[in-house]
Amino acid sequence: MTQADINQVIADRLTALEIPTDINTQAFPNIIALFDDALKRHENATACTSLGHSLSYRELDVLAGNFAAWLSHESGLATGDRIAVQMPNLIQYFVVVLGALRAGMVVVNTNPLYTEREIEHQFNDAGVKLLVVQANVAQQAAAVLPRTGVEKVVITELADLHPQPKRFLINFIAKYVKKLVPPFSIPNALKLRDVLSAGRKHPAVPVARVQADDLAMLQYTGGTTGVAKGAMLSHGNLVANVLQADALFGSYQLKGLGDTFVQPLPVYHIYAFTASMYALYVGAHTVLIPNPRDLKSVVDVFKTFRPRLFFGLNTLFVALTNDANFRSLDFTELKVTFSGGMALTEDAANAWEQLTQCPVSEGYGLTETSPVATGNPGGAQQLGTIGLPVPKTEVRVIDADNQPLGFDDAGELCIRGPQVMQGYWQRPEATAEAIDADGWFLTGDVAVIHPDGYLRIVDRKKDMIVVSGFNVYPNELEDVVSKHPGVLECAAVGIPDSKSGEVIKMFVILKDPALTEAALKDFCRTQLTGYKIPRHIEFRDELPKTNVGKVLRRELRESA
Structure with a gap:
């Protein structure tokens, strides 16, 4: 069984399902151009919502432009400098990230729940120059900033982009009533609202300088198994993966424009990040849930917005299907439920489908693959599998001697495609271990490729x-x-x-x-x-x- 044979089986299967086998990775020179195109095409639609307030695509475009202008004209940073973004699911996350990318900066997503040790390692390893942090989680960062190279800090509060009086009320209650903002001291810190106001005074930032091979993000991974490493994701990686996700989701009952997607998973995580970027590309309305462990907030969002697509993972499916308030909801609008991030158990999938009448479609990816590598197509889901490779993606499994295996033989899954990272930041040895000379990324996962082209993960090698x-x-x-x-x-x-x-x-x-x-x-x-x-x-x-x-x-x- 040759690689060409496996590729042909997968291509035939995709074609039979009317999913393209190829994408035009040159359609956009960088991820900024892709977003600018989407923001203009959908300018009158609602882009995102958090804590009861929404931004239209036009408003998101303007605010991201203001942040980019401030970065370019007043921050003192240069193209390619690293900006850490540390906040939960809030609409200002999109403003900051899109603005940073538009200004040619490199985004370093930072988990708001990181410990001081983890923050210090990531900031120093990435060489972060600017931190944008949500006030509720600023205490840990404040403690380690003197031991890092961070030069500027921008603080945002929960409702910074809400109109008055909601802005004052939500921020006041969070800080003084619910005591959700632990005390911290960051000398000379700036406020996001002041930064956006300053950016309005400057002309728009051109984007032509950024090329497909330029670094767009450092997405840290491996922190649960050792020292976290920064996966270098280029503009080309992100463009490719958004277009690959679009090709996969084209097999579902989604319109894009006018659809509501509920995103409870943290957008600083690569799974939720790319899912949210795909939603922006197609003109969907993304409802962000800051804390998915607060099941009441998830229930309230479902009740209010009646989403067409829901992104989740196994533990969340289990929690929701066992929640009495969630079980009482109307799910008739829900057409797609997608699972990733961890293995989906058959019991959780069956319980979700029985309750919502919407099957769970499992996909697979890693930080190093931007992350989407495979997914179950709409109408052709196979429970227990991770579906088919997305367009322009090759897969193979190898044995302990790095020899390719055939169908139904378990071995280490390897992936090759335009979404595979450039390597690990400042770790050439780790990069060489992970990506071979032919461009195959060794995932560390044990998988089998079935004769129909679908894949199944057996487990992590470790x-x-x-x-x-x-x-x-x-x-x-x-x-x-x-x-x-x-x-x-x-x-x-x-x-x-x-x-x-x-x-x-x-x-x-x-x-x-x-x-x-x-x-x-x-x-x-x-x-x-x-x-x-x-x-x-x-x-x-x-x-x-x-x-x-x-x-x-x-x-x-x-x-x-």
Whole structure:
């Protein structure tokens, strides 16, 4: 089985589903041109909403232009300098990011929940010159700024772009009533509203200077497994991935202009970022949810906006389908539910579809692939798979000796396409380990390619458990255990054992408090072969997760 054979099978499948096999990566010279085109085409439509206030595409265009003008004329920064953006899902995020890109700066998305150690590492590693931070999360940044090269700080509050009196009321209540803004001191910090006002006094910023190979973003990854590395995403990477996502979503019942997309996942994460950029490109209305763990806010958004597309991931699907208020909603407008960021369990997918009558479509990607690499096409979803490669993307699986494998053989998934990053920032050795001489990115994920071109992820290589020489994949175990009616959520890890090398430990959050360890093991014996039965089961009230909702198996292994 040659690579050409695999490529042909996938191309034939895409063609049969009326999905293009190619995209014009030269359609826009940079991501700024793509956004400028969208902002002009959709100027009268609503672009984004947060905390009850919306911006039209025209308003977003003007505000992003003001921020770009301030950067170019008053910030003291130069083209290519790095700007850290640290805020939850707020409409000003789009203003700041689009403005920074328009000014030729490099965006460094920063998790608002980072610890001081993580912030210091990222700012110094990226060489951040300017920080735009939301006041609620500024305390940690303030503590480490003296130990970084950050020269300027811009502060934004929750409702900075709201009209009065809502702006005053929301910001006052957040700070003085709900005590959501811990005290901090950042000398000479600027206010976002003042910066935007200053930018209005300057002419618009031209964008022709930026080329497709120029760096657009440093998106940090790997923080859950070691020192975080900055994936270098170029303008060309981002343009390609937005167009690839557009080709994939063309197979769904979406109009783009006039559709409402609900985005509860943090837009500083690459999955939600590119999904939101695609929404802007097609003229959709993106409703941003600042805190998806506040299920009431998710319920309220669904009730008010009745979205056509919802972006989620497994843990959020589980939480929502078990929420009584969410279960009472009307889902007739919901046509597309997309899952990414972590493995989707069959039980979670079935529960969501049963409740909403909308199937969950799983996709796959990584920070290093901007991130979309594969996705299930509309009307041809295969539950348990990550779908087909998006246009202009090649996939293959390799064995331990880096030799290509055929259909249905499990091996490390490799991806090649215009969305693959340029490399890791200032880490040539790590880049060489991740991208081979032929441009294949080695994902670290174990996958199989089925004869119809669909892919299935078996597991992460580093999460694989080896019991007496047998490979055991946590995803399989979690999928089985989550089917027990008494289990709400679970995670499996391997722990050292003197006899078998490793044994399996399962961490479980109960739906039924009466469920016992013995009863759950008995259930596993009916579903799994002997060496896959968890040796240990620990009941917990919660599982450690990233802010995106991905379970941190490393922390579970360490605690075990």
